[in-house]
Amino acid sequence: MSVVTLKIDDRDVSGRDDETILEIARENGIVIPTLCYLEGLSIAGACRLCLVEVKGSSKLLPACATRVSEGMEVSTQSERLTHYRRMIIEMLFAEGNHICSVCVSNGHCQLQDAAVALGVDHIGVPYLYPNRTVDASHELFGIDHNRCILCARCVRVCDEVEGAHTWDVGARGIEARVITDFRTPWGDSDTCTSCGKCVQVCPTGALFAKGKSAGEMMKQSEFVQYLVAMRGRQS
Amino acid sequence: MTNTITIDPVTRIEGHSKITIQLDDAGKVTDAHFHVTQMRGFEKFVEGRPFHEMPSLTARTCGICPVSHLLASAKACDGLLAVRIPPTATKLRKIMNLAQIAQSHALSFFYLSAPDLLLGMDADPAQRNIFGLMNVNPELVRGGVKLRQTGQQIIELLGGKRVHPSWIVPGGVSEPLTEEKRDRILAMLPEAIGLAWTTYEWYAEEVERFKDEIESFANFPTLFMGLVSPRNTLAMYGGDLRVVASNGAVLEDRRPAEEYAEIIGEKVEPFSYLKSPYYKPIGYPSGIYRVGPLARLNIVGHPGTRLADAAFEGFKKLDRQSSFHYHYARLIEILYCLERTEQLLHEPDILSKHVRAEAKPNAEEGVGVSEAPRGTLIHHYRINEDGLITYANLIIATGHNSLAMDRGVLQVAKRFVNGAHLQESMLNRVEAVIRAYDPCLSCSTHAVGQMPLEINLVAPDGEVIDTVRR
Numbered sequence: 001m002s003v004v005t006l007k008i009d010d011r012d013v014s015g016r017d018d019e020t021i022l023e024i025a026r027e028n029g030i031v032i033p034t035l036c037y038l039e040g041l042s043i044a045g046a047c048r049l050c051l052v053e054v055k056g057s058s059k060l061l062p063a064c065a066t067r068v069s070e071g072m073e074v075s076t077q078s079e080r081l082t083h084y085r086r087m088i089i090e091m092l093f094a095e096g097n098h099i100c101s102v103c104v105s106n107g108h109c110q111l112q113d114a115a116v117a118l119g120v121d122h123i124g125v126p127y128l129y130p131n132r133t134v135d136a137s138h139e140l141f142g143i144d145h146n147r148c149i150l151c152a153r154c155v156r157v158c159d160e161v162e163g164a165h166t167w168d169v170g171a172r173g174i175e176a177r178v179i180t181d182f183r184t185p186w187g188d189s190d191t192c193t194s195c196g197k198c199v200q201v202c203p204t205g206a207l208f209a210k211g212k213s214a215g216e217m218m219k220q221s222e223f224v225q226y227l228v229a230m231r232g233r234q235s
Numbered sequence: 236m237t238n239t240i241t242i243d244p245v246t247r248i249e250g251h252s253k254i255t256i257q258l259d260d261a262g263k264v265t266d267a268h269f270h271v272t273q274m275r276g277f278e279k280f281v282e283g284r285p286f287h288e289m290p291s292l293t294a295r296t297c298g299i300c301p302v303s304h305l306l307a308s309a310k311a312c313d314g315l316l317a318v319r320i321p322p323t324a325t326k327l328r329k330i331m332n333l334a335q336i337a338q339s340h341a342l343s344f345f346y347l348s349a350p351d352l353l354l355g356m357d358a359d360p361a362q363r364n365i366f367g368l369m370n371v372n373p374e375l376v377r378g379g380v381k382l383r384q385t386g387q388q389i390i391e392l393l394g395g396k397r398v399h400p401s402w403i404v405p406g407g408v409s410e411p412l413t414e415e416k417r418d419r420i421l422a423m424l425p426e427a428i429g430l431a432w433t434t435y436e437w438y439a440e441e442v443e444r445f446k447d448e449i450e451s452f453a454n455f456p457t458l459f460m461g462l463v464s465p466r467n468t469l470a471m472y473g474g475d476l477r478v479v480a481s482n483g484a485v486l487e488d489r490r491p492a493e494e495y496a497e498i499i500g501e502k503v504e505p506f507s508y509l510k511s512p513y514y515k516p517i518g519y520p521s522g523i524y525r526v527g528p529l530a531r532l533n534i535v536g537h538p539g540t541r542l543a544d545a546a547f548e549g550f551k552k553l554d555r556q557s558s559f560h561y562h563y564a565r566l567i568e569i570l571y572c573l574e575r576t577e578q579l580l581h582e583p584d585i586l587s588k589h590v591r592a593e594a595k596p597n598a599e600e601g602v603g604v605s606e607a608p609r610g611t612l613i614h615h616y617r618i619n620e621d622g623l624i625t626y627a628n629l630i631i632a633t634g635h636n637s638l639a640m641d642r643g644v645l646q647v648a649k650r651f652v653n654g655a656h657l658q659e660s661m662l663n664r665v666e667a668v669i670r671a672y673d674p675c676l677s678c679s680t681h682a683v684g685q686m687p688l689e690i691n692l693v694a695p696d697g698e699v700i701d702t703v704r705r
């Protein structure tokens with residue numbers, strides 16, 4: 001491990017060479033939008049919202065999954081980045097059925113927040129209106145696939161923190177869904193411990209506690225980083 | 236040669252509709268219909284949704300009376316939970332409903348109908364609106380705006396916003412009332428009650444000018460239906476169903492609202508997207524009935540608050556089967572709603588923190604019935620074992636009046652429309668009978684649509700001879 005210095009948005013910053021651009025940016029109060037990233041969980045690089053420009057690279061790189069290096073020059077804000085980030089959000093909205101006004105997470109949704117922050121005031125691609133289902137077979141929780149953006153936070157927290165590995169992503173492409181066990185109803189799952197971690201880390205209203213009305217689902221995902229940190233101290 | 240006059244769209248109502256009037260060779264009216272031209276499909280697309288979403292989902296049926304839907308829906312959900320909600324929650328829900336009825340009635344009376352009533356049915360259409368009214372009687376308009384504002388502000392204080400508050404939830408309400416908010420509402424009421432009384436006194440004299448309209452605005456015997464309290468007074472939130480005939484005969488009394496399906500049938504007519512409910516024991520179409528302010532005051536012994544009861548003495552002297560008197564009844568109900576709100580806010584447990592019952596679903600079926608501004612509102616749901624909706628039936632207040640509106644159009648057209656000398660004011664009277672019901676058509680068809688009124692003269696072969704369009 002060695003210390004490196006680099007520039008983010010023309011600011012001189014420094015960090016360890018095993019840190020990512022996103023971590024260094026956050027340590028320095030530089031905001032990069034994310035959806036699939038959650039501190040304490042492994043990196044998925046699934047949503048691409050944290051794409052940044054790195055001098056010398058023609059490709060845009062995901063800040064969450066890109067290690068810093070000596071002399072790196074990173075831009076987190078540009079017209080091109082905003083264009084792509086907006087497009088990502090628009091496509092997420094168009095791909096599912098996101099009806100904020102009646103959603104349990106209305107006002108407490110990271111997808112909604114990201115859309116507001118990026119100034120997404122209309123959707124430029126046609127809505128797909130997919131015919132997706134709700135699995136409410138679990139006694140305490142439900143999954144509304146209409147609102148799922150496939151960030152796979154639920155999959156990771158269940159596997160990496162709870163150790164149950166109830167969740168997975170099944171099928172491919174437009175058919176992809178998060179599934180429980182071998183695509184069996186959640187309520188029939190033998191592996192689910194009903195801990196509710198998946199619900200708390202879900203950035204949208206896709207995973208919810210039953211009995212919540214519109215706007216009532218407020219989630220606390222910070223526990224993940226504390227749990228992981230405390231476990232690290234024990235070992 | 237027979238002709239058809241089409242009024243499309245009908246103006247100064249909530250939603251989209253048209254009216255057709257059939258004329259014979261001499262230009263005399265032979266038939267007329269009221270068509271609701273929108274279709275929405277709420278009952279279908281809520282299938283598969285978690286039932287806890289239903290209040291918010293179904294409230295989107297209407298931006299004017301979302302509170303009414305929230306209430307009927309939450310009551311149906313209470314039925315699914317099979318809980319008795321905390322008494323304070325009931326009182327708080329009642330207050331929001333009363334505020335909703337008061338603001339909606341103020342909208343109907345002052346904004347939509349007062350131009351006809353004050354400026355006259357024959358006034359220049361360019362002036363016959365709320366702005367024209369401001370030039371003639373700014374005090375009246377100011378009072379109307381204030382009354383509507385009072386209702387809307389009560390809703391906002393209770394629920395956090397004026398349109399689509401999500402405060403009414405299955406099992407009760409999501410937040411208790413604070414002392415500060417209670418006092419703010421109480422401070423608003425005396426002025427509002429004063430305004431409502433002044434308007435009532437003014438209108439009670441004014442109404443005598445409308446003898447012709449009173450005689451022909453859907454003035455025929457029908458049944459009247461609504462909720463009534465055990466004390467024989469108005470019941471906007473709870474109570475049982477009562478059905479009374481024009482001659483005063485009581486056909487149903489203390490019928491639990493959950494049993495609505497035993498007395499109400501729904502017929503689909505080819506000329507309208509609005510279903511036509513009827514009273515089952517009498518059958519279709521003789522089982523025609525009316526709901527809403529006129530019906531409610533026709534089925535109760537008295538409203539149940541001081542000033543509303545005083546005004547009711549005047550109402551009792553009217554020809555109570557004329558739909559023209561929906562206006563009169565609406566003013567009495569504004570008084571009732573404001574006075575009743577004041578009473579409820581003085582209840583000792585109104586600030587209780589216990590306002591929500593928590594439960595899992597304990598029943599597969601739930602029915603919620605309450606009084607919306609326009610009449611009895613029914614939500615009926617069934618869920619599967621996971622709590623997802625498998626069936627939803629909504630009977631909206633305006634829907635109950637479908638048959639009576641249709642027949643009312645014919646009556647007023649026969650009285651006022653002369654096809655040989657077509658005048659705008661004749662057609663305005665045809666629209667005004669619909670306005671008396673204050674229909675909310677977007678609600679009642681749960682709908683997609685285009686906007687407001689056109690009258691066509693159509694020959695028997697379908698050729699449009701003349702059109703009056705707004």
